[in-house]
């Protein structure tokens with residue numbers, strides 16, 4: 499047998515396996531596992547405590563002193579000449595930021611801003627779930643209100659939404675912003691296996707516990723994956739899904755990337771959008787470089803995690819580099835270009851949330867739990883039948899062509915390509931995101947409200 503026949507046979511086997519995989523129907527009932535307890539403590543059981551307790555962020559003075567001691571002892575380091583952000587983080591920028599952090603940044607001021615919202619904690623499956631629950635004050639508004647759950651991703655936090663929440667509340671929405679288990683003030687699991695689908699299950703219970711029979715869900719990054727899962731697993735109560743991040747998955751990857759390499763216009767009709775996918779090899783290389791963190795976190799999270807857990811400078815260097823890469827910071831030769839998008843205080847506060855809660859390790863493990871979980875990929879194939887809104891931000895890393903989306907999202911109510919903004923849309927462009935969410939809820943409610951009667 500020559501090489502060509504072997505290659506042909508291999509391709510046929512892969513294709514057959516793939517189509518067999520696609521033809522399997524997915525049994526949704528097995529995804530809802532409410533009986534798993536994520537803590538080892540024998541005093542915690544799943545049904546031990548269902549109360550919802552008010553919570554205020556109040557970091558001890560000792561933790562702040564410890565941080566300042568560490569910031570004082572930073573060792574200097576220099577970036578290679580003229581390399582800007584090309585080698586990853588820029589030491590000059592991060593060191594000057596650390597100087598600001600130590601001498602000018604005041605955590606207590608930000609604690610006040612954060613505590614302007616109503617925070618709560620409640621235990622679900624052994625996890626102490628932290629969330630903001632913000633609603634308009636007058637009773638009339640409460641009745642006409644639309645409820646929306648907004649979910650952050652990595653390396654963000656609930657804090658990403660601090661400018662979006664007031665806009666939505668002002669427009670008579672009730673907003674719930676949880677922390678993903680093991681991020682910020684939600685406690686981490688003590689056992690392995692808690693990824694996006696398990697989080698969806700926990701957040702579905704959260705909405706039930708809050709007494710909301712109908713709600714909308716919104717998310718970016720991991721928040722988008724969790725929101726997708728909720729849209730599938732709780733389609734009875736979840737009335738609409740709005741995402742500002744969609745994983746780059748072709749409806750038919752084998753055909754798309756083989757035949758598409760020769761005839762790209764067959765697979766992506768729009769010439770502008772075609773550049774997001776083809777030339778395939780070039781795009782896959784760029785994508786792989788941007789996704790290097792993805793491979794590391796989903797294989798060896800604790801190795802990197804322990805280093806970041808122990809050093810505020812390392813934690814800031816790692817997190818802020820992602821903010822620079824994934825937002826609309828167009829000119830990275832300008833070392834501080836990120837500050838056109840976020841203030842120093844915003845960048846540091848988001849890092850602080852990981853630091854003071856000691857959650858960088860669980861946040862990295864979340865990739866491993868979500869990726870090496872066969873259920874994740876199975877659920878990725880399930881079409882989403884509730885109304886969907888997609889906000890396409892130009893500096894987002896993953897931007898599948900619009901024509902690919904109807905494969906997954908069966909009822910796209912709004913699809914808007916924004917003028918500016920990137921991965922951290924809520925923090926970067928709060929008005930644009932909030933306006934799109936409000937518009938989506940209004941339209942899907944008008945179009946589909948009769949479905950839910």
Ligand SMILES: *[C@@H]1O[C@H](CO)[C@@H](O)[C@H](O)[C@H]1NC(C)=O
Nearest residue numbers: 554555556557558559609613
């Ligand atoms: C934070 O905790 C300290 C002591 O634990 C207390 O004295 C202080 O009043 C608390 N601050 C807030 C805003 O609750």
Ligand SMILES: *[C@@H]1O[C@H](CO)[C@@H](O)[C@H](O)[C@H]1NC(C)=O
Nearest residue numbers: 636638639640642668669670
């Ligand atoms: C919010 O609700 C109140 C009371 O129902 C209403 O008077 C007001 O116009 C609403 N505001 C918006 C922006 O819809």
Ligand SMILES: *[C@@H]1O[C@H](CO)[C@@H](O)[C@H](O)[C@H]1NC(C)=O
Nearest residue numbers: 828829830831832833834835
């Ligand atoms: C990017 O910023 C650098 C440093 O400020 C400047 O010299 C350069 O002209 C800028 N490039 C563009 C394309 O704006």
